[in-house]
Amino acid sequence: MKLNYRIVIFALAIVFGIVFSLPSLLQTQSGKKITLGLDLQGGLHMLLGVKTEEATKSRIKSMAASIKHFAERNDILINGLTFDNKSVTFEVLDSDEIKTFDEFLSKLEGVTVTHKGSVISVSLTPKEIEKTKKQAVSQAIETIRNRLDQFGLSEPIVARQGKDKILVELAGIKSQEDEQRARELISRAAKLELMAVDEDRNARVYNMSDADAASYGDIILEDVKSPKIKYLVHEIPILDGGMLTGANVGFDQNNRPxxxxxxxxxxxxxxxxxxxxxxxxxxxxxxDGKVYSAPNINERIGGGSGQISGNYTVLEAKDLAIALRSGALLAPIYLMEKRSVGPSLGADSIKASMIALIGGFVLVIVFMMVYYRMAGVIANIALIANLLLLLAVMSLFGATLTLPGMAGIVLTVGMAVDANVIITERIRELIYEGKSMHKAIEEGYSNAMRAILDANITTLIASVVLYVYGTGAIKGFAVTMSIGILASMLTAILGTHGIYQMLESKMGKSKNYRFWFGIKG
Structure with a gap:
């Protein structure tokens, strides 16, 4: 027996597989482990709806703020700046400045500008309205995913369903507190606005109705700490959270978050x-429509930084910072359906899957040993190494194992042993033809290579497509299949070839082909 580079690589692969799969197999406290999906460990299943019409209103409001700022920065006097769900309307008092405003408005995308004398109306085109609504759903999906990633959940499933619905599945959410915290983080609009207090009329805010405030271009907002305290602020904000680049938890002089x-x-x-x-x-x-603070402006504030203080805990401050960092939702979302999946379902699923996996694995091992004798034992070593590598890679990347993923592992077992069957049959055919052991092994691998590569590469391409275009459960199946295929290429082709090369001289001298390959010499 002699060592070769193939057997060394194979041995290193087995060591790698054992080291990194043990934390998952033994469920140790330390080390990276495979995370069980919603169907295996239970969790929270939610279907959310998106109020896309609010995204259009928010876009119009943001456009009104831009127009107001442009006028103030360029010292252009405008009057009657108002907006509704469809358009922004204002009057340019100096007709000579209309051309300057038109140049500014021409840079805005997806708008229609109409003039009635010195009165200008800016509205979104029907195409832009539809685009804004679609963006609201896409942005909500991305924002929710970012928030849940920062929340600490492993591979949450966030996917579009239909035109304006979002499916969210959170594995591992078991307590009522965790569920409530996750729901609040998902649904929080996190819409930050800096708004000017109407100092001229704020003293009369408690005697005003919403309609009275609207007649002055104002809105009435409550204080977040005490709803009895009200503020009269200009409806068009100075700026909003779309210009936010970062948010972190800090502490004030009284050590409050x-x-x-x-x-x-x-x-x-x-x-x-x-x-x-x-x-x-x-x-x-x-x-989110509540006044957190309304400080006096003592001087010009440069640098573009500010602070939000409120009566909240460190955990609440952390979740708020996550919501702000991940971006405000362009449109509000609402809960349409909620199901809590209990861990008993996971236990039943795991038990049934493990029976299928172990049963299939044992039957394959027994068949290979009985039919191919020592060649079957070598194939089984490669098969065990393949499973260890699969678990190790999934553990290393913290992959989520779902029920379809376990099905992928079962299928991988079949595909891994299939490569060894093809190789062994080619070697047996060449032995029947009277080839020497060296030639039988080398030509057997050479002849089997094309069929193995064709099968594995086409399956790998299909797995990649499933991962790119599939949703959570399908992705889990695709991941385990892809890793399993790549691992089988290493174990079935490189590993077993190395073992055969190491035992080649001993096989040739013994001439006991029944022992080695299950055939008559």
């Missing part, structure tokens, strides 16, 4: 301009 936020360059310019022109007035920090 606060949120420190940072604005981009455009937001910093707008913030600096506004605070410079409004020294002595108040600026309300509004989050």
């Amino acid at each position: 606060v949120i420190n936020f940072k604005l981009n360059a455009e937001g910093a310019d707008i913030f600096g301009d506004f605070t410079g022109k409004n020294v002595g007035k108040r600026l309300a920090v509004v989050l």
Whole structure:
């Protein structure tokens, strides 16, 4: 017997498989492990709806804020700036400035601009409205996924269903507290707005109705700590969370948690301009329609940073920072359906899957040993190495194992042994033809290679397509299949070839082909 590079690589692969699969197999406290999916360990299943029409309204409101800021920055006097669900309307008092405004509005995408004398109306085109609604759903999916990733959940499933619905599956959510926290994090709009307090009329806010406030272009907002405290603020915000670049938890001088936020360059310019022109007035920090603070502006604030203080715990501050960092939802979402999947389903599924996996595995091993004798034992060694490699790679990347994923493992067992069957049959055919053991092994692998590569590459391509276009359960199947195929290429082709090369001289001298390959010499 002699060592060769193939057997060395195969041995290293087995060691790698054992080391990195043990934490998952033994469920140790340390080490990276495979995460069980919703169908195996239980969790939370939710179907969410998206109020896409609100995204259009938010887009119009943001456009009104941009128009207001452009007018103030360029010292253009405008009057009667109002907006509704369809358009923004305003009057340019100096007709000579209309051309300047038209140049600015021409840079806005997807809008229609109409003139009635000095009155300008800006509205979204039907195509842009539809695009905005689609973006609201896509953005909600991405935002929810980002929030859940930062929340610490492993591979949450967040996928579009139909035109304006979102499927969310969270494995491992078992307690009522975790469920409530996850739901609040998902549904929180996290819409940050900096709004000017209407100092001229704020003293009369408690005697005003919403209609009275609207007649002045204002809205009435409640204080987050005490709903009895109200503020009258201008409806069009100075800027919104779309200009946010970061949010982190900090602590004030009294060691209470606060949120420190940072604005981009455009937001910093707008913030600096506004605070410079409004020294002595108040600026309300509004989050999801509640006033968190309304400090006096003592001087121009540059640098584009600010702070949100409120009566919340460190955990609540952390979740709020996550929501702000991941971005505000363009449109509100609402819960349409919720199901809590109990762990008993996971236990039953795991038990049935393990019976299928172990049963299939044992039957394959017994068949290979009985039919191919020692060649079957070598194939079984490769098969065990293949499973260890599969589990090790999945553990290393913290992959999620679902019920379809376990089906993928069972199928991988069949495909891995199939390669060894093809190789062994080719070697047996060449032995029947009277070839020497060396030639039988080398030509057997050479002849079998094309069939094995064709089968594995086509299956791998199909697995990649399933992963790219499939949803959660299908992705799990595709992942285990892909890793299993790549592992079988290493174990079945490289590993067994190395073993045969190591035992080649001993096989040739013994001439006992029944013992080695289950055939008559």
